[in-house]
Amino acid sequence: MKATAGGPFAPLREQLAGAAGAFADAPGGLSGILAGMVDDVDRALREKLEIFPVCHHSPASALAMARRLREKQPKVIYLEMCEDLTPLLGELRNCRLPVALQAFATDLDGFPSGWGPLSVIAPITESSAEYQAIAYALDTPGVELVAVDRSADHVFQWLPRPEEDSGPEQRETPPEEAELHGDAVGVEIGDLRPRFAELEEHLLRHGKVRHWSEWWDQYVEQPLSGADYDTYRQVMVLIGSLFRRLTPADGERRAVDEDRERHMWTRMREHLAATGADPGDCLYVCGAFHAASHVEQFGLEATGPGFDITPRTATRWLYGLIPSSHSAIEAQFGLAGGSVSIAAATWEKALRRGGVKPYKLAGKAADPSRAARPLPVAAAPSPVTDRLSGFLSSAPALDALDESELLGWCVDIVRLARRNGYQSSTADAIAVFETSVLLAGLRGRARPTPYDFQDAAITCIEKDVVPGRRDVRRLCEILLGGDRIGQVGYAAMPPLARDVFDRLEPLGLDLSKRTIQRALLDFTADPHLLPCSHLLWMLRYLLKDDTVRPIMGERRLGERPIQESWDLALVRQQRSIIELGYEGVTVEQVVEQRLRRSVHDPSATAAVALAAVEDSILYLGARRFTDELGERAVHLLAAERTVDDAPEVLRRIRRLLAHYRATGADLPAWCEAFVTAGYAHYCTLLPTAFVDEETGVRQVAAMLGFLFSMESLALALGCDRNQLELAVRQSHPEAPAKVALAWAAQAQLGLLPRAELRARCAELLDNPLVVPAFPLYMSGFVQALDPAPGLTPYVVELLSDAFAKLPDRVLLPWLPMLIATLRREAPEMVPVLVREAGRTFPGNVAALDTWTPPWSRTAPAAPPVAASGPVGGLLARHPAACDAVAALLGCEGGWASGDGPGPEQGLVARHPETAEAVAALLAG
Structure with a gap:
């Protein structure tokens, strides 16, 4: 509907056009805007x-x-x-x-x-x-x-x-x-x-x-x-x-x-x-x-x-109400x-x-019987008259100064400021009153507005110091109405939120309050509170805010809680629980959906799947669903081409195996498949990981930890130990830490005798070009304590030899690098090294002078033993095997000549029962 040239707004249109011609440099443009505004008003008011x-x-x-x-x-x-x-x-x-x-x-x-x-x-x-x-x-x-x-x-x-990958602005x-x-x-x-x-x-x-x-x-x-x-x-x-x-x-x-x-x-x-x-x-x-x-579609008669x-x-859209x-x-x-x-x-x-009298929704729905009652007859529309001319041409009526209202504000803000740490007094209240009137006058109004009062309060009370968490501006907002926070009623919540409130009723808390409430759970006295604890832990897992926060207690595999303490803000954080209700009907359903979604995500890894398995055991306890997640973990591990998550995989699979063994249940099929798949997987990737610059020492150590700690189970499930030996033999690292790790792996497999390992390390300490990088070798040895814990005494020995042999001019610059390297690359294994050193070294200074390191002591000579009988025949038929055993135990030298016994004969003399038993077994 087009506005008519005449009509009730014609005088206003002419008046505005005259004003545009009198005051504007380009009256045509301004006149068009002003006339168009009047036309818009006329058009909107004439619409049917x-x-x-x-x-x-x-x-x-x-x-x-x-x-x-x-x-x-x-x-x-x-x-x-x-x-x-x-x-x-x-x-x-x-x-x-x-x-x-x-x-x-x-x-x-x-x-x-x-x-x-x-x-x-x-x-x-x-x-x-x-x-x-x-x-x-x-x-x-x-x-x-x-x-x-x-x-x-x-x-x-x-x-x-x-951009397709960026969210809406x-x-x-x-x-x-x-x-x-x-x-x-x-x-x-x-x-x-x-x-x-x-x-x-x-x-x-x-x-x-x-x-x-x-x-x-x-x-x-x-x-x-x-x-x-x-x-x-x-x-x-x-x-x-x-x-x-x-x-x-x-x-x-x-x-x-x-x-x-x-x-x-x-x-x-x-x-x-x-x-x-x-x-x-x-x-x-x-x-x-x-x-x-x-727009062309404006109006019912638009053409x-x-x-x-x-x-x-x-x-799929979900709908609900959240507090604001x-x-x-x-x-x-x-x-x-x-x-x-x-x-x-x-x-x-x-x-x-x-x-x-405003309209306000009743607490319950209107009576359906009233639906047929006729409405009052609507008032007839009044004719369109020009009210804009009078409104625009006359100044608005200014409200007179309401002294009682302003005085109340000033007294209350001073009282509120003192409660929040300000050194305010009656003089400040008077100053706020006068300043409010002054600011209102400067701004052309007789009655100070809340904004004038706020500026005056900040000027007179706050000055340049805020003693507490709230400044005066915030105190004025609280005084004038505060930050009113809404609340969604129980009946308007989704089913999941109502179910949460119903299941937490045994706690005896008033869950309608917005305050944070403390819940104390003693399961010895009240075992029926265990379901509440289980629900709270699931909410803690799903909600990353402080809706539910444990003060005392934790959730771990194989542990039964005795007492717990929680801080609950279920009403204050209603939005989190309500949006959780968009994902499912119960909390358990949401947990299951999130776990399944996490393991099937394109970026999911074996470590993520193992974490989902652990969470499934903790929060759901459904064996079938847990096995499904475990099978997904096996599939992800076999598909991985990197070992970045090897430490996390090792930590989680160890914990899960310990849990199943502790509960006495049969080991799930997926666990057996994971061990066999991991054994073959890490054996295959081990040579590449040793030489790859992008793969860290921790990852390689975790691979070896998996292979050595799972070896007995893997061999029982049909794996071949030769695969591991071949992988270690094919590994030729160049980085110092990885070289030490490879030596430790060879020693653990019996491929590197202890004597040869000592010789290699002694050569490193004797080479002045290698000494500055020796902390990196030490880092590799310390990392190897997890896959090869039997090397712990030797690592203590190696570190002691370094402190004993290196001069101060080399040792002093070398120590900070050693400490920093161990802290950065092997912080969790340093306590193991310290405990072993505590068992090795004397406990007081006085005993240190007469103390002899155990690795420097020589064994007493054994009496000669004739190479006769079944033992002698066994030694004569298998000299190479006897040499290997002697070298592994630290005995050096060869077979004895006719003038005296050798180290092998001394070994047999010290352990005759063992030698006789082995000989009888082999003689069959």
Whole structure:
């Protein structure tokens, strides 16, 4: 519908055109903007479907909405809200505002994978026009509420996709302020703010205010809070038109706004055609920005082309309510801190002063028997008259100084400041009062606003010191209303959240309080509390915040708890539990889904699968499901081509094997398969890992630890030990730490005699070119203590020899590098080395002078033994085997000649029973 040249706004249009010609350098452009704004107002007011323009969380909009609903009594309310959020509105009865309607999706289909999870929220406060409309529609029989805005799926469909792997662009907000909303995309009714930076800067500078929220409160909220409906409506459309005409026409946001308007008008026309409702009985509630729409589909009599609404994607959306707060809303939508709290205080004051009766949802659903009761006859629409001329030409009536109100603020802020550590007094209260009046006068207003009072309090009380956690600005926000935090009622929660609260009832706590409560569990006195403990540990596993926090107690394999202590913040952290309910019906189901998803993730490794197996035993105890995860671990281990996770794999499989052995149950088939697969896998990769520069010493040591510690089980399951020997023989490392590790592995397998190992290490200490790198060799030997614990005495010996042989000029620069290397590469094995040194060295200084190292003592000569009998025959037939055993035990030398016994004969003489038994066994 086009605006007529005449009409009630013709004088205003001519007046504005004259002003543009008198004051503007280019009157043509300004005149067109001003005349266009008047045309937008005329067009919106002449529309057959009554348009109610609003601004989000605006007390003036809420007051005008309450008045208009009681006067018009509409039968259909079209609301600018995501159409798929409508079923949630009835659950607002069971909540304490502010809360937020939420659409949540984790399984994406049709969106880039990097965007997940997707979340859309729409906060609702009591001092908002949308809540008044919702409460009226739900509690008035025969009234239909229709959400006409795009769905949550379309919110993300219409977002630009510059990069497939990056998430949707969102406003940066401090985590501590937006924690209730997380990283959700906010959707609100009436996002009314200049989208032209120069305009906002101009308004703030000439309005003598600090930020946009203060400008809006001073120049829009206060004048419109007591205005009649026609004036309110025309002014709001005028402001929306101004901001719209100064928005860049080629911006992406402008295109999305226009598509939203086409969507809403299309949905309204479809509903009217389907129901046959009279447009005169309907009310369209939308943001003032959309009320001045220029799209072709605007109006019920629009002749523009239809708008094709794209189908939703296959993404599965889940819906619910989460708690919100004033600070979370401010952070989400870029409002000044405390502005929503001040708006709530303004709303309550306006209700007391103006006598407006607001709509408020009852605690339970309306009586169905009242549904057939007819509605009162709607008031006839009043003719369109020009209210803008009077509003724009006359200065707003300034409120007189309310001394009692200001004095109350000043006294209360001083009292609150003293409680928070400030050295404030009565003199500060007087100073805040006078400064507030002074600032208001400088800013052109007779009555100080809450913002004037806040500035005065900061100047007079805070100065430059904040003694506690809260500054004066925050104290003023608390004084003027505080950060009100909503709460979702029990009946409005998803089944999982209700199940959690029901199962924790035996704790005897008041789970409706927002405070952190301490739960003490003594299982000896109250064994029936064990299910509560099990549930709390599952919540701790699923929730990474402090919703449930253990103070005493831990969850480990094979341990039975005796006592536990917990800090519970289930109501304060409602959002976490509610969003957990989007993943399943019970906590156990969510745990199972997450474990299965973690092991089947493309980036999953064998270590991740073993961790999932352990978590499954701890939290679920389902043998079949645990075996499924274990089989996945075997598959992942066989498919790995690196050994980066070898230390984690070794640590977890050892713990799992110990658990199964301790419980007395049969070893699962997947454990046997994992050991055999790991034995073959690590034997195959061992030569490559020794020479690969990207593979660290810890990884190689963990591979050897797996092979040596699992050797007996692997051989019992059919593995071949020759595979391990061949892998060690084929390993030819060059890095010092890996060289020492290879020597230790050869010694453990019997491929390197102890005497030869001593000779190699002595050669390293004698070579001055190698001595600076000797700490790296020591690091390798210390790492080898896990796969070859029998080398611990020798490592102590080697380190002692180094301290004894190296001169001070070499040892002193060498020590810091040794300590740093051991701390960096083998911190967990140093205590083993220290304990062995404690057993080897004397316990006091006095004994040190006469102490002889055990490795330097010589064995006494044994009496000659004739090489006769079965033992002599055995030694004569197998001299090479006897030489190998003697060398392994540290005996040097060859066979004795005719003039005396050799070391082998001395060995036989010292252990005749053993020699006779072996001889009898071999003689058969």
